[in-house]
Amino acid sequence: MTRFVVAPQWQGSSSARAMQLIDGALAIAEDLPRSTTTVLEVPAEAGESLGTGVRRLSSLTRVRAAIEQSIASGEGPALVVGGDCGVALAGVAAVAGPDLAVIWMGAHVDLNTPDTSSSGAFHGMVLRSILGDGVDGMRLAPGTITPDRVILTGTREMELEEELYVDATGIRVISVAELADPEILADAVARTGAARVYIHVDLDVLDPGEVSGLTHPVPFGATPAQVVAAIRAVRARLPLAGASLAEFSPSSSEAAVEDLGTILRIVGALA
Numbered sequence: 001m002t003r004f005v006v007a008p009q010w011q012g013s014s015s016a017r018a019m020q021l022i023d024g025a026l027a028i029a030e031d032l033p034r035s036t037t038t039v040l041e042v043p044a045e046a047g048e049s050l051g052t053g054v055r056r057l058s059s060l061t062r063v064r065a066a067i068e069q070s071i072a073s074g075e076g077p078a079l080v081v082g083g084d085c086g087v088a089l090a091g092v093a094a095v096a097g098p099d100l101a102v103i104w105m106g107a108h109v110d111l112n113t114p115d116t117s118s119s120g121a122f123h124g125m126v127l128r129s130i131l132g133d134g135v136d137g138m139r140l141a142p143g144t145i146t147p148d149r150v151i152l153t154g155t156r157e158m159e160l161e162e163e164l165y166v167d168a169t170g171i172r173v174i175s176v177a178e179l180a181d182p183e184i185l186a187d188a189v190a191r192t193g194a195a196r197v198y199i200h201v202d203l204d205v206l207d208p209g210e211v212s213g214l215t216h217p218v219p220f221g222a223t224p225a226q227v228v229a230a231i232r233a234v235r236a237r238l239p240l241a242g243a244s245l246a247e248f249s250p251s252s253s254e255a256a257v258e259d260l261g262t263i264l265r266i267v268g269a270l271a
Contacts, residue, residue: 001036003036003077004038008021042083054134061138067087067091080242086123105230108204111128148170203247206221206223207222
């Protein structure tokens, strides 16, 4: 049975709507089964960078520790619900190993480092931190997850340094057009040789016409049906080690209700 860990973290975001990520996470939590859902307390304060170039680092490290502790305290796969997508670092860290593949579904690749990020916001560095680059306390050990075990899915926007990194490492990129055939992603995961898979869904993988509560919408995204079908195809091939879903930032409670049907379809595929 899938467990749900809800972490209303906003400190990793650069968006003017960052605080609304709290509302988004709690709105999703209201529709999750209470018996298997843990809602974590997130520090109220923004936090300090501690001279690292990562904004609000002190709060981010506290949330990471709380997520990992919550996952470790139970059995079976956990779905971590953000907040910003920085929560995925703890989700992957809790289940990481040489047999794990990571699917990163989102419009952005989040492959910056503190040296290449113009904003210092951690949500643009998360996947790079999973790959072992970044600051102590907010990265995995180098080599824990390698680029050949990562698949970018639905990507539509990269900064130059990120594009150069993808080209240099050969990370597989599945386009939105390729999601029309869910077996393309499933085949790509199988070819990594992994025995387990972690799936992260940043909601901006979806087209902005499908969900309104996005902090950084990018046009020409996927449909909910494509995302759900791709997740199910992957799960038919490999067991799910864990998952995360993030970046729901509704403008109001009424807007949240309008988007929740779509979001819960994706949650259902992951759970």
